[in-house]
Amino acid sequence: MTIPLQTSPLAAFVARLRAGRLAYQYDPREGRAVFFPRVIAPGHGGPLEWRDSAGLGTVYSTTTVHPRHGAPYNVALIDMDEGFRLMSCVLGLPPGEVRIGQRVRVEVEEVDGDDPRPVFRPLESGA
Amino acid sequence: MSAGLKRGAAAIVGVAESDLGAVAEGMSIFDLMAQGVQRALDDAGLSLGQVDALFCAASQSRMSALHLAEYLGIDPAYSDSTFAGGASFEMHVAHAMAAIDAGLCRVAVIAYGSTQRTIGRKTASAREFNPYESPFKPFLPASAYAMAAARHMHEFGTTRRQMAEVAVAARQWALMNPMAWEKTPLTIDDVLTARPVSDPLTVRDCCLVTDGGGAVILAAPDVARSLRHPPVAVLGYGQSVSHASISGMPDLTRTGAIRSGAAAYAMAGLDAARMDVLALYDAFTINTILFLEDLGFCPKGEGGAFVEGGHIAPGGRLAVNTNGGGLSYCHPGMYGLLLLIEAVRQLRGTCGARQVAGAETALVHGNGGVLSAQSTVILGTDATL
Numbered sequence: 001m002t003i004p005l006q007t008s009p010l011a012a013f014v015a016r017l018r019a020g021r022l023a024y025q026y027d028p029r030e031g032r033a034v035f036f037p038r039v040i041a042p043g044h045g046g047p048l049e050w051r052d053s054a055g056l057g058t059v060y061s062t063t064t065v066h067p068r069h070g071a072p073y074n075v076a077l078i079d080m081d082e083g084f085r086l087m088s089c090v091l092g093l094p095p096g097e098v099r100i101g102q103r104v105r106v107e108v109e110e111v112d113g114d115d116p117r118p119v120f121r122p123l124e125s126g127a
Numbered sequence: 128m129s130a131g132l133k134r135g136a137a138a139i140v141g142v143a144e145s146d147l148g149a150v151a152e153g154m155s156i157f158d159l160m161a162q163g164v165q166r167a168l169d170d171a172g173l174s175l176g177q178v179d180a181l182f183c184a185a186s187q188s189r190m191s192a193l194h195l196a197e198y199l200g201i202d203p204a205y206s207d208s209t210f211a212g213g214a215s216f217e218m219h220v221a222h223a224m225a226a227i228d229a230g231l232c233r234v235a236v237i238a239y240g241s242t243q244r245t246i247g248r249k250t251a252s253a254r255e256f257n258p259y260e261s262p263f264k265p266f267l268p269a270s271a272y273a274m275a276a277a278r279h280m281h282e283f284g285t286t287r288r289q290m291a292e293v294a295v296a297a298r299q300w301a302l303m304n305p306m307a308w309e310k311t312p313l314t315i316d317d318v319l320t321a322r323p324v325s326d327p328l329t330v331r332d333c334c335l336v337t338d339g340g341g342a343v344i345l346a347a348p349d350v351a352r353s354l355r356h357p358p359v360a361v362l363g364y365g366q367s368v369s370h371a372s373i374s375g376m377p378d379l380t381r382t383g384a385i386r387s388g389a390a391a392y393a394m395a396g397l398d399a400a401r402m403d404v405l406a407l408y409d410a411f412t413i414n415t416i417l418f419l420e421d422l423g424f425c426p427k428g429e430g431g432a433f434v435e436g437g438h439i440a441p442g443g444r445l446a447v448n449t450n451g452g453g454l455s456y457c458h459p460g461m462y463g464l465l466l467l468i469e470a471v472r473q474l475r476g477t478c479g480a481r482q483v484a485g486a487e488t489a490l491v492h493g494n495g496g497v498l499s500a501q502s503t504v505i506l507g508t509d510a511t512l
Contacts, residue, residue, distance in 0.1 A: 010258055036259045036375075061274035061281075061379055064326040065266045075265045075325075077274060077374055087260045087374040096326065100281045117262045 009037035012050065014115045022053040022106045022118045024084045035084035055106040056081045057120070064095040074098050078120055092121040134394055135512050137224040137235075138351035138358035141171025141344035142468040147457045148308050149244050150338040156187050157198045159240030163342035164199065171344050172355035173234060178344075180205040180232035182223055184215035185240060186252040186460055195238055205232045211368070212495025213408050215239075216343070216464040217502035221364040223345045233347050237467075240340030241459035248336055252460055260372055266325050268410065269333055271373035271497035273325035276413040278379040280327065282428065285416065287327055289431035291318035293412040294331050294454050296440035301451025303441060303481040308335055309455040318412075332412040334452075339459035343467050359474045360512050362397065362488075363505035365390025373497040380428075383501035384421035384492060391490075391503035392423075399423035402505075403486040404473045405445065406466035408494035409452040415439070418492055419447070422503070446483040449473060463493035467504070474508050487511055 007015075009025075016023035025034040025048040027041045034041060034048055041048050057080040066072045074095035079085050090098040091107075104120035111117055143166030145159035160183060168175060181203045185191045192208040205226050209218050216237055223235035243251035254267060265271065279285045295315055301307035313331065321329035351358035367383030370376045392398050399422060407418045416430035424445065425433040433439075439447040448454075450469040453462045470489035472478050487510055493502040 061278045063265075063270050063273040063277060064323075065264065065270055066323045066325065067266070072323075073264070075263050075270050075274075077379075085374055087263050087265065087372075089263050100277065111262070115258070115262070 005039065009039060013037045016050070016052065017108055017116050017118060020108050022055055023050055024053055024080070024082060025049065026051045033080070033082045033084035035086055051082070053080050053082050053106065056123070057104055057106070059090065059098060059100050059102040059104060060085060061100055062090070062098045072096070076120070078104060086118070088118055088120055090120045090122065132221060132224055132364055132394060133228055134362050134396065135348065135360045136228040137345045138348055138360050139343055139467070139471050139506065140346045140351045140354045140356065140358055141167040141173060142471045143167040143170050143341055144306065144465065144468060145240060145340040147306060147339040148337050150242060152245065154242060154245070156185050156240035156242055156340065157194055159242070159338070159340035160195050160238040160342065161198055163240070163340050164236055164238055167236070167342040167344050170355065173344065175199060175201065177234050178236050179203055180223060180226055180235035182207045182219035182235060182237040183239060184208055184210045184219070184461065187241065211500035211502070213410065213461045213463040214366070214493035214495030214500035214502040215461060216467060217491060217493035217504045218366060220345065220361060220467065220504050221366070224361050224364070227345065227347050233350055235345045236342055237345070237464065238340070238342045239461060239464040241461065242338045243460045244336055244338045248460070257372055260374060268497050269328055270325040272411040272413055273328045274373065275379040275417065275498060276327050276411070279413060279416065282380055283431065285431035287319055288315055289435055290332060290412040290416065291315040292434045292437070293409065293415045293439070294318045296434065296437060296443070297409060297448055297452040297454040299440045300449050300481060301455035304451050304456055307451040307456040308337055309451065328411060334410045334454055334458035334462070337457050337459055339457045339465070341464055341468055343464060343471070356475055357509055359471045359506050359508065361504060362507045362511060363391035363393070363395030364503065365394065366500070366502040368500050371496060371499050376498060380417070382417050382421050382498050384418050384503065387501040387503040388422040388492070391505050395505040397488060397505060402488050402490045403446070404449065404470060404483050404489040405447045406470045406489065406491045407448060408462060408466060408492055409448055409454050410458070410462070410494060412454070414494060415447065417498070422490065422492060441481065449478060449481045449483065463495070466491045466493060470506050474506060
């Protein structure tokens with residue numbers, strides 16, 4: 001008999017985020033990181049392991065969104081050092097000053113009435 | 128028996144737009160589809176009773192093929208509402224061709240309708256929540272294409288002026304198309320100084336938001352031969368689904384068009400150099416640049432330079448988006464069907480002022496989602512068969 005999953009991939013990810021960790025999955029067969037979290041490995045369907053990121057990454061691409069109402073804000077794609085990419089935003093500088101190639105570090109941002117978000121801040125230069 | 132789609136196994140025999148732009152209040156998407164179907168049947172010289180297959184896709188209806196069958200009062204032997212955004216209808220061409228070749232149907236209608244301008248884009252196409260992207264409020268689809276553009280600029284030195292050239296060329300073609308939404312000239316500076324949407328894209332880098340729709344009719348070659356217009360043969364097809372969300376796209380400067388185009392060229396036995404007319408899904412200015420590269424019209428990274436100096440505008444070296452494109456002619460949300468209509472008209476030689484002289488081949492490239500689904504159809508006149 002198959003055993004039903006007790007925790008969804010999303011719930012497992014959010015639980016780790018609440019504990020201050022940016023988690024991703026690792027595919028032992030292919031030796032690579034997987035993101036977004038899944039119940040099977042893409043490509044071959046094998047098992048996945050959870051891992052925590054060291055939190056360092058590089059801006060892969062970036063845009064400043066200009067809403068009709070309200071202040072412009074940043075949206076970016078971040079390539080983490082472990083080899084996975086996620087959408088997020090880079091805070092702590094004007095949105096238009098976020099640069100492709102910039103080194104960034106994750107920070108877990110609490111959100112009122114919702115799940116926390118993994119956001120990023122620039123690393124000090126040379127890091 | 129050889130597997131796969133067969134070159135020339137079906138032909139496009141009828142095409143028509145529904146009402147476009149801002150349609151009469153209360154018009155439904157099925158009113159528009161039905162308008163398109165009847166006009167396309169008239170164009171072909173066929174009647175509704177001869178239609179035995181329905182293909183359609185719409186963001187405003189989950190069961191569009193059922194509703195269209197009910198509306199038209201037919202019970203099709205074969206139906207398919209494959210949904211891949213703006214790439215859907217090129218996929219429908221392949222599916223209709225396969226169904227015709229398998230003997231499942233003889234006359235297939237592909238239809239589309241949208242009233243997104245009238246009812247509002249948010250109502251017409253509700254965003255699906257993605258827990259890994261939505262919390263960051265990307266303005267989709269624009270922000271996804273904006274990040275592809277930013278990456279292209281970073282890797283290859285593509286400039287904002289080069290991207291603006293795409294919008295200006297589309298506008299120049301649109302001014303030669305009486306059906307086009309935009310009626311006034313556009314300059315590079317107009318594009319650069321327009322309202323920013325998602326950097327580096329301004330509102331003039333983005334497709335229109337209009338109503339619209341239409342229909343395309345495919346038939347078996349023996350049926351096609353005896354109709355009103357010379358048949359336009361389907362010579363090649365290829366597709367690729369490289370991701371769904373932009374954070375899952377492996378490389379933002381290399382699209383699935385590399386794969387879809389290669390498959391379509393292989394099936395057609397033709398290459399990029401043999402294409403007379405291009406209909407590329409220009410949801411944003413960066414699309415045209417990416418697809419020119421990925422479909423083999425210039426090397427990777429040189430798309431920006433390729434479009435400079437009006438080279439894809441009327442009188443340029445390559446005829447691209449001769450109807451004015453999604454940027455200046457019409458963009459009801461899933462523009463892929465309208466690409467096919469313009470390509471067929473070019474191959475019939477009925478495009479008037481914007482006709483490309485002696486056009487024998489056309490490449491039609493659909494794009495769906497956020498560069499997610501790519502579908503390439505190569506069409507040709509009888510002489511190319």
